[in-house]
Ligand code: SF4
């Protein structure tokens with residue numbers, strides 16, 4: 098929140114070279130690193146009626162969130178919890194426009210990256226009007242494609258998302274679909290490079 102990007106602006110934002118971004122996103126999904134989204138002043142993630150999943154090994158995070166804000170995550174193993182949101186759809190840890198537990202925030206927040214939507218062609222708010230702000234932000238990103246490998250990786254990611262839209266295999270929401278497409282793009286793009 099220090100780079101001067103205006104959350105209310107509608108102009109394009111540089112998303113980086115596609116292959117480099119995809120490699121970083123794969124590492125984030127494997128919990129090897131945090132996402133590096135240049136969020137600027139945007140807090141759309143924290144104000145869009147999202148349940149934040151926290152795993153039992155996130156001891157430091159759990160120590161910084163009041164227990165009354167957490168409840169067991171449905172259909173998840175014992176110890177997995179969710180943090181809800183207030184009547185405005187805001188995370189209760191968002192205070193004065195910033196995360197009050199930033200250094201201790203959940204892994205879910207550390208790895209979230211709204212560039213997964215333009216990367217996969219998935220529309221975040223197509224069927225959910227609580228995600229309009231994330232959708233507006235995600236449509237501003239513009240990837241760069243300086244090499245053929247960037248184009249191959251991009252096409253494989255879009256293909257993975259398209260194949261996941263089949264009704265029998267479709268994840269339950271836009272974020273789930275985009276994340277699974279990114280995960281699948283790993284093997285898909287590797288095969289493309291081998292051809
Ligand atoms: S919507 Fe994107 S830019 Fe905005 S806070 Fe979330 S990850 Fe950052």
Ligand code: SF4
Pocket residue numbers: 142143149188189190191192195196197198199202203206
């Ligand atoms: S914990 Fe912090 S980063 Fe995560 S949703 Fe809440 S305010 Fe945002």
